[in-house]
Amino acid sequence: MAKYSQVLKIVFWFWFLFIGSEIKVFAQNYNSQKRATVYATHFPESKAKINKFIRQHSIRIQKKEEMAERISAEFVMPENNLAALDSLIPSLGWVVENALTSQDFQQHIRQIKINLQDEAEEQNRLQEQLRQAALEAAQKQQLQSRLENSLHNRKRLQQELRNYEDYDSLVFVAINIYDEITYPTGNRKIAFVNMPGIEYSLLFPENPKTGTSNDLYQGYLIKYLFTRGKSYLDLGVYKAVDNNRADSTLINELFLINFGQDFYPRHFGRGKRKYLNLYTCYQIGGFIINRNNDKHNTFNPNLNIGLGVEIFKSKHILIDNKVSYFLPLNELNRNLRSLSYNASLNFVF
Incomplete structure (x- = not known):
């Protein structure tokens, strides 16, 4: 049995090396080789686009694999279709590789003709x-x-x-398109973006107390989204509505900085739709309080947990809103823990 197993291993490695070398030689015979890797936010749409391109422009398909979260294709097309492919690739998603390698075989062809004459x-x-x-x-x-x-x-x-x-005048194309990760954990490469934005928030304390907290705060924040995941930073200020300045120890302002992440449920589309994507979220950070008497300005940690719905999402714009629970992690917990509503607009910069 051990001998039989060893023979199978030898056959397998021979087959692997032979097939791999054949594919490599196959690609190297062409004047140009195009290799591209893309992470697609809207994977089904991107898969449909590349399949349509292959049907319209390829003259021979060397290899093609389609899976739930990946499509891989190797095909040959005329060189004059390169411009169309270069226009298509950025529309498929986040491009991590787009390389063209060209070779000039004319000298080698001239030498073959000389050898034929000899x-x-x-x-x-x-x-x-x-x-x-x-x-x-x-x-x-x-x-x-x-x-x-x-x-x-x-x-x-x-x-x-x-x-x-x-x-001659043909291009060998190898392209891989992956369903881009829509939450910031996992073993795939994360797509970084540059999406600043603004956020408006209302904070409703559960147990407002005279000398500590107001009935309602409204906030103005900068929300900087830096992965498609989504991971982001919130920086801004909450101000008390109808501030009673006679209450000298009342907290009239909260200066806040938070790091947050959103998570899309797998069974609700994983954030792939343009409208009404459901997600859960958390934020962790801290805030500095300011009182009417300008005393006791301290830094306080906080944790937020919430549920949100993306109203509209495209490659360039995100309109979002959520409801979360604002939880101070110190002695202010009882009188400042609050229900909050946030609406935000982010755009590609």
Whole structure:
């Protein structure tokens, strides 16, 4: 059994190395090779686009694999379709690789033609010698063997020349499109973005207390989204509505900074729709309080947990809103913990 297993391993590795080398040689025969890797936010749409392009522009498909979260294709197309492919790739999603490698085979083709001419002259010379009457058997056998070798070399060179002519003005394309990760954990590469924005918030304390908290705060924040995941930073200020300045110890302002992440449920589309994407979220950070008497300004940690719905999402704009629970992690917990509503607008910068 062990011997049989060892034989299987040898056969497998031979097959793997042979197939891999064949594909590599296949690609290297072309004047140009295009390789692209894309992480698609809207994977089904991107998959449909690349399949349509392959149907319209490829002349031969070397390999194609379609899975739930990935499509991989290797195909050959005319070189004059490169501009159309370069226009398509950025529309598929976040491009992490888009490389074109070109080779000039003209010098090699010229050398093949020179070698063909040399072989033709060699054959004529050998055939002329074989027609001579005064030849010993050993000499004739030697000349015949050299002629056969020359004929073999000439056929090989002719086939090589035909191969290069077949590949002339063609491009070998290898493209991989992945369903881009829509939450910031996991083993896939995260897509970083630059999406600043503004956020408006209302904070409703559960147990407002005279001398500590107001009934309502409204906030103005900068929300900087830096992954499509989504991960973001919130920085801004909450101000008490109808501030009672006679209450000298009342907290009239909260200066806040938070780090947050949103998570899309797998069974609700994972954030792929343009409208009404459901998500859960958390924020962790801290805030500095300011009182009417300008005393006791301290930094306080906080944690928020919430539920949100993206109203509209495209590659360039995100309109979002959520409800969360604002939870101070110190002695202010009882009188400042609050229900909050946030609405935000982010855009690609």
